[in-house]
Amino acid sequence: MSTTAPRRALSGTNINVNLLKAEYAVRGAIAVRSEEHRATLSHSDVPSSHGLPFDSVISANIGNPQQLDQQPITFFRQVLSILEYPALLETEGIYPEDVKARARTLLKEVGSVGAYSQSQGVAAIRKSVAAFIERRDGHPSNFADIFLTGGASSGVNTLLNTICRGPETGILIPIPQYPLYTATLALLNATAVPYYLDEPHEWSTNVPLIRSQLAKAKSDGIDVRCIAVINPGNPTGASLSEGDIEAVLDLAAEEHLVVMADEVYQTNVYRGEFHSFKKVLRNMQARKGGEKYSHVELVSLHSTSKGMVGECGHRGGYFELVNFDPEVQAQIYKLVSITLCPPVIGQCLVELMVNPPKVGEESHPRYQAEYDGIYNGLKKRSQALYSAFKSMTGVSCQDPQGAMYIFPTITLSKRAQEKAASEGKKPDEYYCLRMLDATGICVVPGSGFGQTEGTWHFRTTFLPPGTDWVDRMREFHEAFMEEFK
């Protein structure tokens, strides 16, 4: 029999070491502090009695459109409301007929949205996803290869859990990256092999650089078996050219790498056009000599959280497996079955995203107007923010091409770096904390995503409405630069 000394079983030192090592800055200390400021403001009945030098918190740290200005697309929400309460089918004068028809079709396929679906997702919805991919790419897609997910994060988790078998497994990860990747690899005790994106060239992929990182990892005994690419880029806002994608696929074919294409921002493209990895791969395979790409494994992820849908809270998404070994696919199925199924309302939202109202249908004009309004608003704000950054002292940034983010470089003086160090902070972290405390604007320091040593960045979304907050940011920045010049 053991001692009964009153100690707990778990402490901050004896739990999962992989968890202790994992870092996730998007919702880290600065985000937590911004929530504290928000609480202070909301509990203050008398304006200005809160003691903060601002009256609102601006959450520019996270791509969360509907927390800010973006309104949901009416057609989507109308259908979802009927799925929740099918008695609404009997009402008159509330819904356009095509909304009711769509809800009826979905109810027939799904049954109750309160029932578990198949673990891989409702078959009819997966068929719609496959048809969407075919239209988008001009190449076939099989619904048996589509897995619906609870947002793309859950998909990345599933895939990395399948691919990784410990520290000897390496996954090529872009730097800067969305920290879901390194956090998940830390949890799996696998090795993130970083490859730096080419900032001066609009943050594009640089294959010679990737190749040298790969060679280095291999010489360290790492079995590098996958490359993650985020396109359009998070946090960079870059959008890859067809040539960039071909070069990555060439590398993958040669080096036996699974390509994990995080394409959740595929409709957030403001310059040029989006090229899916699937389309580019199929085009390469169709060319003369294309058989050398026949074995390339590709998984492409998409989500209802981004784009003009912006329904983060509904946790919908999917991934498509291309050319995976059927045994591996069966193991992925087993893994997703352990958590039963993705949220069914989120699955239905995937259906609506890939199969929106068509020209000639009653809901189409409103849908198109809302969609275009959101798109044009994002594009305009990305340019406004870009112009503002270009005008600030010691700030440079790339012209935003896609996604919801700008990732400017900030030049921080030696004095600012010393001040940060004296407070136990990284320079960019200190800068972002000071920005938050001075302006209420919450952004994420570049160190949360990774950056070339000795450079400092931050990521801000361009989702918050208006320009007042950009002025607040600019004033803070100039004062900070003056303070530490």
Added chain:
Amino acid sequence: MSTTAPRRALSGTNINVNLLKAEYAVRGAIAVRSEEHRATLSHSDVPSSHGLPFDSVISANIGNPQQLDQQPITFFRQVLSILEYPALLETEGIYPEDVKARARTLLKEVGSVGAYSQSQGVAAIRKSVAAFIERRDGHPSNFADIFLTGGASSGVNTLLNTICRGPETGILIPIPQYPLYTATLALLNATAVPYYLDEPHEWSTNVPLIRSQLAKAKSDGIDVRCIAVINPGNPTGASLSEGDIEAVLDLAAEEHLVVMADEVYQTNVYRGEFHSFKKVLRNMQARKGGEKYSHVELVSLHSTSKGMVGECGHRGGYFELVNFDPEVQAQIYKLVSITLCPPVIGQCLVELMVNPPKVGEESHPRYQAEYDGIYNGLKKRSQALYSAFKSMTGVSCQDPQGAMYIFPTITLSKRAQEKAASEGKKPDEYYCLRMLDATGICVVPGSGFGQTEGTWHFRTTFLPPGTDWVDRMREFHEAFMEEFK
């Protein structure tokens, strides 16, 4: 430069070994085969041309109420429909006023259900959960200790990911168990330390037996730091007495074990009453000498998928941490933040579950009638199924006390066992496959949950409506027994 031989990066042998080892029978081969039968039936236009000896598939393999007979509770769905489409607040004659009032309150707290919430869940909803726990137990609860989750499965995943640090970590798991536990431990490469439930004593916990398993694991160098208890039991249908729970808590205090109480079936109790681990722990702490329980860490999980709510597809749930080290709690927060937030509509359903219409409110009579109807139906069917099993040759089972399952023992002859072996199957698996192919009824073999060696069981829900399927099961059983007598 590497060879360009056309091989894939991933195969059924080189992926995550932990995944390869994991087993999850609830949605395993038999469930997949039942889906194939369902597809065959649905594609057959001419009755009886499908070649199957049944005309419907009965999914008794999974606690999925709304796939079967159970209707959603109207109040819940009315509120959710407005949250999806707030313009419905302006309608007249569709909703009771208390539905609209509730939707308004929730929209004020949550904002858009399409926005990410705090990673731990909406604060106002966590406050409602804490208030519910206080009413249930008569002891305080703090909303800061509540984490909303995407179903209880996601909560178990979070907790085991925090607690386990490799093969040296042991978690006491009941046998039979819901296989989420062993599957998750396999993925984490941690050690499941099995403790057998006491079948002749209504599947209760047997602490001397647990103690001996614990001693054995410790002597093998395993750091056993947690005991999982499922109450009411899955797959057993047992409901623990206050004394049983006290004995487990005594053991936990003495042996420094975190208690993980899976209490998702807390309202599915048909005999006696439900005692929460939290209430029993607080009562023990309040007694003379109770300080020896002051360090006991407890986590209790609940869900919107079970009980009279039955909203599996919405993926709602929560866990409450009791007496956890703040540093550990901070790590749990970091872990959940990586996947951003649970589905927001599911969070709202948690609010409605813990805060249903009150006596005197407009929706209360309908709510109460629906709730009672579901409860009485489950109770009645559990008894009907129990009676049927008692009358079958070579079947014995415990009087069902709770949950949604009966887990009968079946006596399988040597000939049946040999026949199973000749087909490469376990005897109970063979029996269940034969049942499926003969009747269309899908149940889960006992080997999927664990059972004492040389005994054979299966788990069936008592959710399917009517008694026709029970007759089909009985006919199959008697014919099977005759065939292999």
